[in-house]
Amino acid sequence: MTLELTTDVLVVGGGPAATWAALKAAEEGAAVVLADKGYCGTSGATASVGTGVWYVPPEPDAREAAMASREALGGYLADRRWMARVLDETYERVNELADAKYPFPVGPDGTSLRNGLQGPEYMRRQRIRVRRAGVTILDHSPVTELLTSFDGAVAGAAGHQRQADRPFRVRAGAVVLATGGCAFLSKAFGCNVNTGDGALFAAEAGAELSGMEFSNSYGIAPEHTSVTKTAFYNYATFYRADGSVLEGAGSQRGRSVIARTLLSEKVFCKLDLADEAAQKAMRLAQPNFFLTFDRLGVNPFTDPFAVTLLAEGTVRGTGGIRIVDDGCATTVPGLYAAGDAATRELICGGFTGGGSHNAAWAISSGSWSGRAAARFARSIGRGARRVQAAGGAGLRPAGRSSDVDIAEAVRTVQAEVLPYDKNYLRHGDVLRDALGVLDGVWESLRSVESAGIASVPARQAAAMVAHARWMYTSALVRNESRGMAKRLDHPELDPSQHHRITSGGLDRVWARPEVAA
Template sequence: MTLTTDVLVVGGGPAATWAALKAAEQGASVVLADKGYCGTSGATASVGTGVWYVPPDEKAREAAMSSREALGGHLADRRWMARVLDETYERVNELAEAGRYPFPTGPDGTPLRNGLQGPEYMRRQRIRVKRAGVTVLDHSPVTELLTDADGAVAGAAGYRRQAGQPFEVRAGAVVLATGGCAFLSKAFGCNVNTGDGALLAAETGAELSGMEFSNAYGIAPEHTSVTKTAFYNYATFYRADGEVLEGAGSQRGRSVIARTLLSGKVFCKLDLADDAAQRAMRLAQPNFFLTFDRLGINPFTDPFAITLLAEGTVRGTGGIRIVDDGCATTVPGLYAAGDAATRELICGGFTGGGSHNAAWAISSGSWAGRSAARFARALGRGARQVSAAGGAGLRPTRGAKDVDVVEIIRTVQAEVLPYDKNYLRHGDVLRSALRQLDGAWRSVRSDLRAEGASTVTARQAVAMVAHARWMYTSALLRVESRGMAKRLDHPGLDPAQHHRITSGGLDQVWARPEGAAA
């Protein structure tokens, strides 16, 4: 199946749907291709999330911007923060009015618009996208981008799972809104987030930024996937013998939890939540409590075991580097939005959690959609000669051999999921992990060739290998502890390293301070 459109949006979450809506509003024809079913797949569709929604009050805005600057190592940009707050305020109000989202009201009747129920939010976003005339391709993962003779992105190709057929979309511009990478850790809603967009971008020559800020781990009850970490601000943590685990916490102190889990269990109770907070938590995130209710556990009074699940660049801040206010990448015709793009501009080097990520998805998606539409309109609709940009997993350099994709995924997970490798980082450990990851890359690059439906799994594995290599190469270059990129062998903050780190490359991965010569 071959389609032609002005703008192709790759993804199906908040950033993708906002990009599709705003591109369509510009008069562009739009195709949206989602790996899953648009409106139900991804991290947002399965949970409730806060939103960085702040009315245009000077003091409130100042407090909102300053609250996390130190946590992020002072790498955020005030101008971008202000832009996101402005855009989010307008778009959330639009969602309430045009989208008729049922925001609750406070005791005084004031609408409370700083939170969204993911399933209802995304259901309405799908309806709005369809009504805007966007062609939605569900269960249609994109496996590679297309480029023209000048190197500009000119569309994408993929595989329609339910139809059992390949597809191709020729487009004037492409928006990548595919989410971050959680390495199939089973964190709630994140198993579609395998870093596909970053791989697609890098294969066309795009750069990444902040990939060292990728060691996000969410707290979850043991043997479950629900990482609603904000609720653990109300928790007291305990060792297996019942002793309080000093220094453990949700925002600060997760490393204490990680160290303890390496040798034993950690328990907790949400015993700091009063009656009002308990009621609010149940309303905000009902599915958080399902497991407890079924097991007869009261999480506010009964201790329960917890674990940490890797959320990588879904809750980290690294991603595709953007170079202008319209979320363009370093490659003409290619735009990035949401968790696929770097969030350093508003969060610096520390996760903004759900609220900042939700605001960034809304804002960056809107900007990218508008900009992609303008780029496509300026380009015109003449036919372009295109070529496929995909490499590893599609076009091996030596010739196809029997490469075990499942084993490749296990190799990546063995290097990025353990706390003592990715979370509690040390230079020697990072270098050892990179050697294993480099070996996995050589294998998929030289020998892996998939066809038909198997291209989807193969390319996910390739994307995860690439993602891990950018992460650890960037982490080795940052020889200090800043934001969430902490190094056990360099525990201090170095003022001389107050810069962002860009990275890229596939066969030869590179990382350097932003603005430094190649």
Template sequence: MSRIGNGEEEGLVADVLVIGGGMAGAWAATAAAREGAHVVLVEKGYCGTSGATAAAGPGHWWAPPDPPEARANAIAQRQRIAFGLGEPHWMRRVLDETWRLLPTLAPYYDFPKDDQGKVRNYRALRGPEYMRALREQIVDLGVVVLDHSPALELLAHADGAIGGAAGIRTQRGGSPWRIAAGAVVLAAGGTSFRSHLLGSRNNTGDGYLMAAEAGAELSGMEFTAAYTVAPQHSTMTRTMSYAFADYFDADGRQIDAPFGPDQTERLAQALLAGPIYCSLARLPEDVQRHLPTISPNVMLPFARWGIDPFRERFEVTLHTDGTIRGIGGVRVRSEDCGTGVPGLYVAGDTASRELVAGASSGGGNVNSAWALSSGSWAGRAAARRARRVPAGFGGLSALGRTGLRASGRPRPVSAAEAVDAVRAEMHPYDKNLFRTGKGLAASRRTLDAVWSDLATHAASNGMAALALREATALVASARWSVASAEARTETRGMHRRLDHPTLDPDLAVRLIAGGFDTVTVRPQATAATSPFESVA
């Protein structure tokens, strides 16, 4: 690994560049380093505390290889809620990779043990300790971690192969950096469309934007209508306690919204009529006693408000999860999580989870197992490519456009107003959860106008570039989501169309989205097996 400095711009040459320092990015860096690669990881925030995992208690999809029926049953159960879009081959791979790799974190994470010192539970981890352990692991493996260093664009060779990225150092006044690499792994997270989902502030769809600018496609972007219950005026979206919740309207009448797959829809319908209130009185007393220790942050909002949530009712809302607990992302084109663009791999929420989750949210366990597995596959593949493709700055060109370089006459464009426009189309229940063709068309027209303004006039550098690129990524992600939802004229999994309330067997296909000035969506058949092409 080498460093090049010219006073203002810092350049590194590495084998593998990982963009994103959450769970998937850390596992990708681990896998690449274990393959002998020199790895640089850049993170918008701080690797170890940023992102959804650090604020959560992630479980992992976990099934032992023996007895064999354990995994077969886990896959069959997942298939029942995948609505024809999940693939058992990929589910088996994820279960196997998770079973094999998660215990290797034991030198850094204190898994709970029985009286004989034997680990009794690998699958459930505490988010803060998990991310701290992953950071310690990659540092010990020699990974160079650049915190507070968001990537703004990819760099490509003349043949289109990805050869690095460029960004800024936010704690150095927005000073630029450039990194050349033999391969790049995008693990920059998904997006909740700037909702108040806990830990999602930095997740603005940056990986989607950069991948699409390189020529990759998106898949499953219609499956973004995931919502999570939270106390009103709070970002606390830890939901275990709400399995025992009862809900009431403003007049004290109980709302028929039992815990289950239809609960979100019922709560959203009630919220459209007025405020709703929650009671956690049914939470078992032993859980009530231990909750401040198990999940101390869950109790913080109530402590601030002076509310006892087990004896007093409190107002709740639903925060959109977007693709973080939804499905969509960059289309996976090979078993090593290649994108179809040479030198570019994706992992975690940046990659579409359709292959393993189908049309229903993977929740915490499937999503965590996917982050670990996809990160590891992508990291190993990137390291193998780097052995064949030497890194260097010669001939690299920047791929970033909207938000960095205007197509017309530059003039000031408000990033905040663009973000507000996205929130106005992607948060409301009557637009994003209860969808109609008419409503989606109206959202498309609004977002297209915002995109046109950004693409034509927005140009920036330094710290201003970060806000504009985040806004650009959010608008692009919302447009792909809306266009895909328009094209799926049925109800399947978390995608609900009031004007097409039934499942259409002919639409058991993936919807592949792409494009910027004009968004395109086309169907792609699913595979019973996995006939993916090998992408170098």
């Protein structure tokens, strides 16, 4: 039997952005339901590790330095007004965490150090706060599609509860998509719930995306492991297989050097630039990073170990659902986006938000979207609306249904987006060939009919294919190298392309320069 719920605000997701959205919507007096693909408080990229936070006290010089530090790297596509808003909101919300007794470490001078969070403890406390706020949490309840009213507004969502093995449907006055980005099941730590579902749902409802070319983010990880805490490699020296130093690999743009080298040989490194104090601080900040080394009897500060690169796509990239106002509304009435599901170009431009900027964006956009969604829901009231299901590919066939091997479809997508020489070291000819393959996979998924728990992997596959097509179509429109969007066939920055690129579409994907409002 289907679980039927009615609420003011439905939040889809269970990470930082989702929990902040739920909290702030509840504070506005809204009834809130949160539906998480996993177990809220433990699933997602943040819950598995620690993260820095873009937390800067309101001192003019410090704020100016914080905003200026990443502008050039991002190709000057960030927006100072949004940067300032995020810094203000993050400062307030992190201080709220401190008031709620989050155990921030204390520095030598006795001051609370609030520029980092331990993911497991942070998310454990967020779950407790959400429950205390009266939010209904649906764990292990992946959403598979949005519901829309007949005037085009979003009116809820439907999905399937894994443990109860039953479908569910939530009618809502507004929906916040905080489902994270897309890492294409690359096995990057904590990211296998991040398959881009929210962007697919949004596009099916008619929303646009932005910055999808800024999606070729790869994290460094010890070979055969999944922990991509790239900041620690600032202390690394990288070596070729013959023991010689790999020049340029340790620079700010060193991952391209590593990627090129990995195409033909192994790359090794040692964290030999970290002094004793730094080593102690690293172990305290990211204990998970060292678990594998300790089990293998490897000292990463003195022993060389092989590294690889794992695709993190739009989890650590900046592309996502386009937002159109200060409350993180999308182009579809009643639909809001937050965290990694939304574009982060507004504060990062075209360069990765890494941990700290993305963490601040999750806190801020989650808070803004939750408040705005609650106000929108209040404005339309609790009256019953006729709704229709918006889901397509992997769920309802466009024509005659046919059997498609979903696992094989995923492997085909991964073959086009995970290799360094396709996605990281991009070339127009390679992108066009990849799009031909991806278009074929999409067409096959449009013939799939699924129900129950089988709909979850089918929809994940559709979301990953859609993501890859938006990424590569946008990358072809940007005929230059800006931020992380590098083109081997267009290696220079072109001043005439100082604009963002919006994209969308499903059967026919499109991308074009953003039209100024």
